[in-house]
Amino acid sequence: MNHRMGAWRRRHVLGGFVGLAALGAPAILRAAPSGQPVKVGGTLSLTGFLAQTAVIHKIGAEIMVEDINSRNGFLGRPVEYIMLDDQSKPDVARSLYEKLITVDKVDLIMGPYATAPILAAMGVAQRYGKVMIQSSMGIPKLQTYDMAFPATPFGSEPDKTYPNVLLDCMATLPAPPKTMVIVTSKFPSAQFMAQGMRTEAEKRGVKVPLYLEYEAGNRDFGAIAARVKEANADFLWVGSLGLESNQILESLRKLDYTPKTSFHLYPAPGPLALSPDGNLVWSSTFLEPDEPFMSRPGMKKIAELYKERATKANLPYAIIDAQAAGMVAAWQILEAGVNGAKSLEDKQIAAWLKKNVVTTVYGPTKFDGLYNHGEPAQLIRQVQDKQWKVIWPKQFVAPGVKLIAT
Amino acid sequence: MPSATLLGQALISGVLAGGMYGLLALGLSLSWGLLRLVNLSHFALAFLAAYLTYELGTTYHVAPWWAAAMIVPVMFLIGLAQHWLFDRFKVNELASLLITFSFAVILEVAIQLYWTADYRRFETHYSTMSIKVGGFYIPVLELVLCMVAGLLAWGTWLWLRKTYVGKALRAAAEDADIAAAYGVDHKKLAYLLSGMGAAYAAIAGTFIALIATLAPTQIWAWLGVVFAVVIIGRLGNPLGALLAGMLIGASESIAMAVFEPAWAPVVSFSVLIAILLWDPEWL
Numbered sequence: 001m002n003h004r005m006g007a008w009r010r011r012h013v014l015g016g017f018v019g020l021a022a023l024g025a026p027a028i029l030r031a032a033p034s035g036q037p038v039k040v041g042g043t044l045s046l047t048g049f050l051a052q053t054a055v056i057h058k059i060g061a062e063i064m065v066e067d068i069n070s071r072n073g074f075l076g077r078p079v080e081y082i083m084l085d086d087q088s089k090p091d092v093a094r095s096l097y098e099k100l101i102t103v104d105k106v107d108l109i110m111g112p113y114a115t116a117p118i119l120a121a122m123g124v125a126q127r128y129g130k131v132m133i134q135s136s137m138g139i140p141k142l143q144t145y146d147m148a149f150p151a152t153p154f155g156s157e158p159d160k161t162y163p164n165v166l167l168d169c170m171a172t173l174p175a176p177p178k179t180m181v182i183v184t185s186k187f188p189s190a191q192f193m194a195q196g197m198r199t200e201a202e203k204r205g206v207k208v209p210l211y212l213e214y215e216a217g218n219r220d221f222g223a224i225a226a227r228v229k230e231a232n233a234d235f236l237w238v239g240s241l242g243l244e245s246n247q248i249l250e251s252l253r254k255l256d257y258t259p260k261t262s263f264h265l266y267p268a269p270g271p272l273a274l275s276p277d278g279n280l281v282w283s284s285t286f287l288e289p290d291e292p293f294m295s296r297p298g299m300k301k302i303a304e305l306y307k308e309r310a311t312k313a314n315l316p317y318a319i320i321d322a323q324a325a326g327m328v329a330a331w332q333i334l335e336a337g338v339n340g341a342k343s344l345e346d347k348q349i350a351a352w353l354k355k356n357v358v359t360t361v362y363g364p365t366k367f368d369g370l371y372n373h374g375e376p377a378q379l380i381r382q383v384q385d386k387q388w389k390v391i392w393p394k395q396f397v398a399p400g401v402k403l404i405a406t
Numbered sequence: 407m408p409s410a411t412l413l414g415q416a417l418i419s420g421v422l423a424g425g426m427y428g429l430l431a432l433g434l435s436l437s438w439g440l441l442r443l444v445n446l447s448h449f450a451l452a453f454l455a456a457y458l459t460y461e462l463g464t465t466y467h468v469a470p471w472w473a474a475a476m477i478v479p480v481m482f483l484i485g486l487a488q489h490w491l492f493d494r495f496k497v498n499e500l501a502s503l504l505i506t507f508s509f510a511v512i513l514e515v516a517i518q519l520y521w522t523a524d525y526r527r528f529e530t531h532y533s534t535m536s537i538k539v540g541g542f543y544i545p546v547l548e549l550v551l552c553m554v555a556g557l558l559a560w561g562t563w564l565w566l567r568k569t570y571v572g573k574a575l576r577a578a579a580e581d582a583d584i585a586a587a588y589g590v591d592h593k594k595l596a597y598l599l600s601g602m603g604a605a606y607a608a609i610a611g612t613f614i615a616l617i618a619t620l621a622p623t624q625i626w627a628w629l630g631v632v633f634a635v636v637i638i639g640r641l642g643n644p645l646g647a648l649l650a651g652m653l654i655g656a657s658e659s660i661a662m663a664v665f666e667p668a669w670a671p672v673v674s675f676s677v678l679i680a681i682l683l684w685d686p687e688w689l
Contacts, residue, residue: 227663
């Protein structure tokens with residue numbers, strides 16, 4: 001991370017910070033937006049199998065729209081976010097984006113949540129030449145549209161880069177693991193990462209004696225747990241979504257087996273952190289509500305607002321993490337693009353984003369790499385005292401926190 | 407080649423998972439077989455009961471068995487109310503599929519409005535308890551579920567065969583006009599059976615709350631496999647439903663242990679197709 005900082009043009013980074021500093025400025029100093037609203041259309045999976053996480057994105061978006069409107073809106077005009085429910089179905093997402101662009105005549109669009117709806121929406125965006133910022137496409141190589149921009153710093157090849165971040169972290173353990181069992185959902189973004197993990201682990205001499213794939217929505221993990229126990233590897237890598245990690249760890253406990261160390265790709269953060277089985281497990285992240293992340297401009301306020309809204313929405317885990325931050329970052333990028341280009345024209349916004357650095361809650365972000373991605377910024381976190389703590393790379397570890405070996 | 411321990415453990419896990427399939431299939435099988443109503447809202451009622459168990463347990467610290475004692479009678483009444491609608495609008499087998507699908511969707515939305523779409527997990531200290539027998543581990547909660555499912559299936563089977571009401575229900579399912587000629591009031595008995603189906607859904611829901619992850623969309627996760635179980639077990643046959651559930655559960659689990667876990671969903675329908683092709687007399 002420090003290495004790439006050196007390559008950035010200072011004025012762009014400073015420009016981004018100035019924009020974000022406005023978050024902390026008193027409202028009285030700013031002019032309230034006025035005039036015809038700028039309509040931004042988008043869908044989220046408010047119902048269907050993706051709804052559990054999409055609700056987090058919805059809160060992130062609402063916070064940002066209010067925040068933008070409490071300042072200058074877009075070019076002095078208030079922002080109106082037209083959010084529709086794509087029911088977790090790509091075909092519905094596709095139709096709704098058509099409607100937003102052709103019937104509702106939105107000025108700009110915001111991407112939906114999750115890879116499949118994003119791909120569906122991207123086709124429509126491309127047809128109408130709209131800029132699309134998306135927060136959660138886990139397979140960057142599928143983002144082939146020139147005016148689509150990622151808000152979350154997966155990097156262009158996370159299946160190669162992220163396993164190595166994990167392997168570097170594993171190497172710091174007192175007894176670095178020599179064998180790894182990989183169990184993954186067949187959900188595309190998880191399967192994609194699992195295959196990368198197997199390849200990279202074997203390249204670095206970590207043997208993978210067992211690799212299992214299960215269907216998304218698998219009900220019973222008893223037989224899988226029995227196979228994991230029998231393999232008894234030094235490290236368990238789980239390509240899980242939602243509560244699958246909890247289910248796998250519970251099934252293992254029923255067999256009186258606790259993996260030595262385990263990693264979980266995209267788990268529901270709260271339930272895993274709060275579960276007795278979740279103690280000291282590892283997971284992926286881009287940000288946690290801790291230092292150095294909380295010192296980023298605007299982050300404290302966003303984290304507080306998120307907690308307030310998530311509690312009000314009755315979410316069991318009301319602490320901001322990488323999911324909500326993804327949507328926050330997406331809106332920050334759109335705002336920076338509009339303000340930077342001083343225009344609502346999609347081509348001008350896209351051109352500005354490609355040439356500049358935007359500072360989001362994820363830190364300085366650029367889009368000049370393959371598939372419009374910048375550098376990857378994945379981190380490793382561990383559950384410690386029922387809270388997620390970043391444990392790797394070292395420069396992102398909060399003071400007083402360290403990796404606890406099991 | 408998987409070891410004997412792995413195969414044995416997978417078989418235990420599968421049979422116990424099949425107990426849940428059988429328990430969920432019980433009410434559906436009775437409704438479809440004896441009332442000629444395909445009640446898709448059965449799954450939604452089970453999840454409503456699961457969410458109520460979760461709510462009572464986490465908010466009011468009510469033990470699941472006391473929660474079940476409260477929820478089951480309420481569900482029985484919901485079953486009666488539902489049948490009143492079927493009766494009032496003279497709903498037939500095909501229409502019941504569409505109408506109860508609508509009920510299920512409405513319940514799913516209602517559940518999501520109140521409990522949100524987020525995952526819910528009812529953590530208990532006994533949820534991961536197991537008994538060790540030789541080299542095998544038997545999860546206690548799943549074992550209790552299987553025993554309850556077995557008792558309900560056996561009791562219902564006996565009730566249908568040994569009591570006047572049970573015999574009358576079976577006779578009415580065979581030929582309602584002839585049964586009526588012998589004094590069977592099919593309409594009243596249908597209310598009883600509908601209430602029982604909903605009550606069974608409530609019992610299944612209590613176990614779902616303890617064993618599974620709750621999310622509104624999970625209502626549909628069991629649909630395919632439980633339909634296969636109902637058909638394999640023969641419509642209106644409670645013991646058949648339980649045995650079919652265990653057969654499917656064991657087949658899925660063995661497939662996961664020997665081959666790829668991703669093959670498991672194919673197993674239930676493969677078994678169903680194989681049995682339909684075989685066309686045994688008992689089906």
